[in-house]
Amino acid sequence: MTGAPDWAGGLYDGKVRLPVGHLSRITPEFQALLAHELTHALIRAKAGTSCPRWLHEGLAQHYQGGDLGEAVASVVDASGETSLADPARFYALSLARVEFLIDRHGTTRIMQLLEALKTHGDYAAALDDALGLEPARFDHDFVAWLKRQKR
Numbered sequence: 001m002t003g004a005p006d007w008a009g010g011l012y013d014g015k016v017r018l019p020v021g022h023l024s025r026i027t028p029e030f031q032a033l034l035a036h037e038l039t040h041a042l043i044r045a046k047a048g049t050s051c052p053r054w055l056h057e058g059l060a061q062h063y064q065g066g067d068l069g070e071a072v073a074s075v076v077d078a079s080g081e082t083s084l085a086d087p088a089r090f091y092a093l094s095l096a097r098v099e100f101l102i103d104r105h106g107t108t109r110i111m112q113l114l115e116a117l118k119t120h121g122d123y124a125a126a127l128d129d130a131l132g133l134e135p136a137r138f139d140h141d142f143v144a145w146l147k148r149q150k151r
């Protein structure tokens with residue numbers, strides 16, 4: 001999943017699009033895909049077009065049942081360092097950021113963040129409104145949390 005263009009096979013472009021032609025039964029993989037793409041639709045409805053891509057993909061992976069341990073293992077190297085700007089690890093970093101948000105602030109606050117994104121149309125203003133944080137503070141706290149998740 002790390003670095004994948006999107007969760008394999010599905011798409012949300014204003015409508016949820018899923019490959020069902022070959023489907024002979026509802027598999028766990030299809031349920032995960034459905035949860036992923038429906039989460040994108042929910043975010044679009046709540047946040048409008050102002051949701052950062054990492055928050056979109058992180059939440060979609062969370063509700064699809066993404067594995068935090070796997071994500072952490074791929075974004076924190078052996079020396080405990082992490083790069084927040086590595087495009088090859090975008091999906092893993094997005095999931096880890098969302099798990100941090102949920103762990104630290106809870107899912108109700110995330111809904112408030114999505115609504116604030118719609119209201120303000122700006123990530124920094126929404127983060128301040130919903131969580132009382134600046135983006136740099138969020139990143140700092142996230143990296144500290146991420147290092148503690150590494151086992």
Ligand SMILES: [Zn+2]
Binds near residue numbers: 040056057
């Ligand atoms: Zn996605």
